[in-house]
Amino acid sequence: MPLADLLHASWPATILIADDDMGVRRVLRRALEGAGYRVVEARTGVQAVALGDEERPDLFILDISMPGVDGVEICRAIKDDPDTHLTPVIHITGQSERDDRLRALEAGSDEFVAKPFDIEEILVRVRSLLRTKRLTDHLVSDEAVLVALSRTVEARDNYTERHLYRVADRSVGMARRMGMSEREIESVRLGGLYHDLGKIAVPDRVLHKPAALDRAEYALVRRHPEAGAEIVRPLRAFDGPEAAVLHHHERFDGTGYPYGLRGEEIPLAARIVAVADAFDAMTTDRPYRAALPHDVALQRLSDGSGEQWDPLIIELFLAQYVGGVKEVEIAEGL
Numbered sequence: 001m002p003l004a005d006l007l008h009a010s011w012p013a014t015i016l017i018a019d020d021d022m023g024v025r026r027v028l029r030r031a032l033e034g035a036g037y038r039v040v041e042a043r044t045g046v047q048a049v050a051l052g053d054e055e056r057p058d059l060f061i062l063d064i065s066m067p068g069v070d071g072v073e074i075c076r077a078i079k080d081d082p083d084t085h086l087t088p089v090i091h092i093t094g095q096s097e098r099d100d101r102l103r104a105l106e107a108g109s110d111e112f113v114a115k116p117f118d119i120e121e122i123l124v125r126v127r128s129l130l131r132t133k134r135l136t137d138h139l140v141s142d143e144a145v146l147v148a149l150s151r152t153v154e155a156r157d158n159y160t161e162r163h164l165y166r167v168a169d170r171s172v173g174m175a176r177r178m179g180m181s182e183r184e185i186e187s188v189r190l191g192g193l194y195h196d197l198g199k200i201a202v203p204d205r206v207l208h209k210p211a212a213l214d215r216a217e218y219a220l221v222r223r224h225p226e227a228g229a230e231i232v233r234p235l236r237a238f239d240g241p242e243a244a245v246l247h248h249h250e251r252f253d254g255t256g257y258p259y260g261l262r263g264e265e266i267p268l269a270a271r272i273v274a275v276a277d278a279f280d281a282m283t284t285d286r287p288y289r290a291a292l293p294h295d296v297a298l299q300r301l302s303d304g305s306g307e308q309w310d311p312l313i314i315e316l317f318l319a320q321y322v323g324g325v326k327e328v329e330i331a332e333g334l
């Protein structure tokens with residue numbers, strides 16, 4: 001069972017209903033329990049807040065006007081808390097509560113249902129919001145686990161965690177300038193974060209060997225793109241980072257690994273991450289050498305254009321970098 005499914009094995013979903021009208025609560029509870037959900041009820045806003053902390057529901061159905069803390073304030077607290085900001089909130093409103101609806105929208109409300117409500121409509125909205133939440137939960141927990149693992153790998157390899165984020169940020173910058181879609185850009189970002197995840201499969205004695213690696217040890221190191229791709233492969237919810245992870249050591253001239261792909265056979269995300277990774281590795285202190293000055297690293301990228309790296313991406317990277325330096329100079333000149 002994938003890790004994310006284990007973390008979310010507590011389905012069926014829990015729904016918190018908060019309404020001071022007992023009749024409304026009764027109708028909702030009957031319908032939601034009939035549809036297989038677990039329901040907890042609160043009569044007041046204060047009770048709803050306490051129960052929300054205790055039960056961590058998967059969805060809230062809140063009356064807007066309740067004595068004490070009202071449904072809009074509860075919604076704002078839910079949406080402001082990083083632990084619960086992705087939890088959906090449905091508000092029940094009267095027909096004449098236009099101002100309340102606007103306040104609730106501004107507080108992050110996901111849906112409104114007007115009284116007197118159609119119970120079938122509520123069930124459809126609940127189902128749809130919970131489907132989205134379940135998907136988001138999987139993505140969030142997958143990413144949290146994999147970033148934690150990637151940071152461990154970088155630490156073992158004597159990089160700081162900033163290496164990962166710099167590779168991801170620079171890769172995203174290039175992807176944007178190439179006009180890639182938001183979906184593709186997200187794959188590139190994750191590819192930057194996870195590119196060396198597979199080094200978790202390389203033993204310390206090899207990773208930290210002070211002398212040159214023998215053939216068998218080098219083969220172990222060269223396994224890391226495939227090992228990393230196996231770890232991220234279950235991320236099927238959208239175009240995942242697998243291609244960037246698997247191919248970040250391919251070379252444009254076809255002499256890289258693991259498959260010796262050449263030119264545009266190498267997925268674009270991997271060609272981008274390869275450049276960002278190389279630049280950051282060159283400009284970072286390593287145990288066996290000091291960081292190279294930026295202009296030397298840029299020259300090396302330029303020298304390897306068309307051999308190790310895609311010339312188009314190198315051109316973009318250099319242009320952006322030179323542009324960035326110019327901007328700094330201009331700002332300092334002022």
Ligand SMILES: [Fe+2]
Pocket residue numbers: 195196224248249
């Ligand atoms: Fe690598």
